[in-house]
Amino acid sequence: MQYYLISFIITIVIFIIIQYFEYTRISNENMNDDDYNYNEPYSLFTTNNCLLFMIIYIVCTIIAYYVYSANIDFSFLLANKNNNPNTSATTGGDDNNNDIDPKILSKINDNFSVGFEPFNSDNDSSDSCSE
Numbered sequence: 677m678q679y680y681l682i683s684f685i686i687t688i689v690i691f692i693i694i695q696y697f698e699y700t701r702i703s704n705e706n707m708n709d710d711d712y713n714y715n716e717p718y719s720l721f722t723t724n725n726c727l728l729f730m731i732i733y734i735v736c737t738i739i740a741y742y743v744y745s746a747n748i749d750f751s752f753l754l755a756n757k758n759n760n761p762n763t764s765a766t767t768g769g770d771d772n773n774n775d776i777d778p779k780i781l782s783k784i785n786d787n788f789s790v791g792f793e794p795f796n797s798d799n800d801s802s803d804s805c806s807e
Contacts, residue, residue, distance in 0.1 A: 679740035686740070687733040694728070695720065 702718050719725075 679744040680737065682744075683733060683736035683740040686736045687729065690732050690736070691725075691729050695725070 699718050
C-alpha cells in the first residue's frame with residue numbers, strides 16, 4: 677500500500693514540472709505574439725491536465741507496484757565503496773546452477789508439437805489431403 681503514496685508524490689512532482697514548462701511556453705508565446713488582443717490564459721484545471729495527471733498517476737502506480745513487489749534492495753546506493761581494487765563489487769558466487777542437463781532432457785518421453793499446423797476443415801484426424 678506504500679506504493680500508492682510514493683506514486684502520488686512522484687506524480688505531483690512530474691505534473692508540477694510539466695506544468696511549469698507549459699506555463700513558461702504559453703507566457704513566452706504571449707510575449708512574442710504580435711496580436712496583443714488575444715492572450716491565451718493559463719488554466720491549471722482543464723480536462724487535458726486532469727487526464728494527464730491520471731495517466732501519470734496510473735503509470736507511476738504500476739511502476740511503483742512492480743518495484744515495491746520485487747523487493748529490490750537499494751542499500752547498495754548508500755553503502756561505502758571499498759577502495760581495494762582487488763575485491764569485486766558483486767557478492768559471492770551464485771550457487772544456483774541454471775544449466776540444462778541434456779541427459780535428463782533425453783529421458784523425457786513427451787512428444788512436443790513444435791511446428792505450425794494449418795486449420796484442417798475435414799473432420800479427419802490425419803494431416804494428409806483426402807481426395
